[in-house]
Structures are given as structure tokens and as C-alpha cells.
Amino acid sequence: MIIGLTGGIASGKSTIANWFIKNDYTVIDADKSARKVVEPGEEAYFKIVDQFGKDVIAEDGTIDRAKLGALIFGDETERKKLNAIIHPAVRQDMLTQKDEAIANGKQTIILDIPLLFESKLQWMVDKIVVVYVEEETQRNRLMKRNDYTEEEANARISSQIPLDEKKDQADAVIDNNGTVDESIHQIKELLETWQLKV
Numbered sequence: 001m002i003i004g005l006t007g008g009i010a011s012g013k014s015t016i017a018n019w020f021i022k023n024d025y026t027v028i029d030a031d032k033s034a035r036k037v038v039e040p041g042e043e044a045y046f047k048i049v050d051q052f053g054k055d056v057i058a059e060d061g062t063i064d065r066a067k068l069g070a071l072i073f074g075d076e077t078e079r080k081k082l083n084a085i086i087h088p089a090v091r092q093d094m095l096t097q098k099d100e101a102i103a104n105g106k107q108t109i110i111l112d113i114p115l116l117f118e119s120k121l122q123w124m125v126d127k128i129v130v131v132y133v134e135e136e137t138q139r140n141r142l143m144k145r146n147d148y149t150e151e152e153a154n155a156r157i158s159s160q161i162p163l164d165e166k167k168d169q170a171d172a173v174i175d176n177n178g179t180v181d182e183s184i185h186q187i188k189e190l191l192e193t194w195q196l197k198v
């Protein structure tokens with residue numbers, strides 16, 4: 001079964017995904033693919049420099065993620081331009097990894113895709129799990145993790161579909177407002193219900 005693991009920025013997807021990885025499940029991570037496809041020399045790298053200028057190149061030649069983030073979060077037009085460059089490459093990379101996992105006999109494959117709903121990728125998965133937190137908790141965790149100001153956190157949160165809306169479209173919801181242990185308990189219940197084998 002192909003599971004789409006989604007949620008919002010800092011809602012706890014990686015925390016849940018790490019539990020799956022520790023328990024030998026196959027997890028394919030869209031954020032990781034998004035980093036890989038913009039490495040120097042990749043097609044998307046050149047397109048980004050063409051589109052956003054040389055200012056977004058860091059001293060070591062890689063894309064300066066903080067600079068690019070400052071340009072696109074809070075500006076929908078710029079964000080759409082970046083998405084149009086990166087998303088097709090990310091999708092292709094994830095599909096390749098998924099096919100490899102299937103060829104290797106994996107029973108359950110978890111696609112960790114933050115923008116599953118925004119990018120309308122429901123077709124890629126059999127079931128959707130949303131990692132949910134209330135917006136205040138999300139903002140606080142994001143500010144703490146990334147050392148963002150409230151304004152920086154809000155720009156990122158408001159560039160995504162609200163978690164309340166995503167929750168309503170999920171096949172299952174992990175409520176991550178409580179402790180990590182409480183969330184893990186919910187995953188274990190889900191594994192039982194859906195009979196998910198490694």
C-alpha cells in the first residue's frame with residue numbers, strides 16, 4: 001500500500017516519518033528530493049538561477065535556501081515560479097524511488113509529501129495520513145525549531161492550505177498536539193487497522 005504522509009510545515013511529519021524509518025518501513029521524502037534536484041549542475045539549479053538571479057547562489061555554489069525562502073514565502077507569484085521549476089523534478093524523483101521500492105518487494109511505502117494537497121498529488125497514493133496540530137502549536141514549534149520570528153513563521157504557514165482543511169480530507173489523522181509518544185501510539189493503532197507490513 002502507498003501511504004501519503006502529509007500535514008503542514010512543522011506539524012510533525014518528520015517526527016512520524018522517523019518512527020517509520022526506525023521500524024524498517026520505506027519512507028520517501030519530498031523535502032529530500034527537493035534538495036537533491038537543485039544541487040549544482042542539475043537542470044532545476046540552472047532554471048532557478050535564471051529565474052531568481054545570481055544573488056540566490058551561496059559562496060559554495062549551492063542555492064542559498066534562506067535567501068530563496070525569503071523571496072518566495074509571502075509572495076505567491078514568486079512561489080508559483082519556483083514550484084513550477086522544482087515540483088516536476090521532485091515528482092519524477094519520488095516516482096523513481098517508489099518504483100524501486102516496489103521492485104524490491106516492499107509492502108508499504110510511505111511518501112512524505114508536505115504539499116500533497118496543494119500540488120494535487122492524491123493520485124500518487126492509496127491512503128492519506130495527515131499529521132495535525134493546532135495552528136498556535138504549529139507556529140510555536142516552527143519558530144522554535146527554525147529560530148524564526150512570528151512574521152517569518154506566519155509567511156510559511158499561510159503559504160499552505162490550512163491544516164483544518166487538510167484534516168477533513170484525510171483517511172486518517174495523527175493528532176500531534178500531545179506528546180510524541182501519544183502520536184506514536186496512534187501510528188501503531190493505524191498499522192493494526194490497515195494491516196501495514198514492512
Ligand SMILES: CC(C)(COP(=O)(O)OP(=O)(O)OC[C@H]1O[C@@H](n2cnc3c(N)ncnc32)[C@H](O)[C@@H]1O)[C@@H](O)C(=O)NCCC(=O)NCCS
Nearest residue numbers: 008009030031034065068069079083086090114115159160
Ligand atoms: C524555498 C526553499 C529553498 C526554502 O528552503 P528551507 O531549507 O528553508 O526549507 P525546507 O526545504 O526544509 O522546507 C521546509 C518546509 O517548508 C514548506 N515549503 C517548502 N516549499 C514550499 C512551497 N513552495 N510552498 C509552501 N510550503 C513550502 C514545507 O512544509 C517544507 O516541509 C525550499 O523550501 C524549496 O526549495 N521549496 C520549493 C520546493 C518545495 O515545494 N518543497 C516542498 C516539498 S516538494
Ligand SMILES: Nc1ncnc2c1ncn2[C@@H]1O[C@H](COP(=O)(O)OP(=O)(O)OP(=O)(O)O)[C@@H](O)[C@H]1O
Nearest residue numbers: 008009010011012013014015141145176178179180
Ligand atoms: N509531539 C510533539 N511534541 C513536541 N514537539 C514536537 C512534537 N512533534 C514534533 N515536535 C517538534 O516540532 C518541530 C516540527 O516537527 P517536524 O520537524 O517533525 O515537522 P515537519 O512536519 O516534518 O516539518 P517540515 O514540514 O518543516 O519539515 C520539531 O522541532 C520537532 O522536534
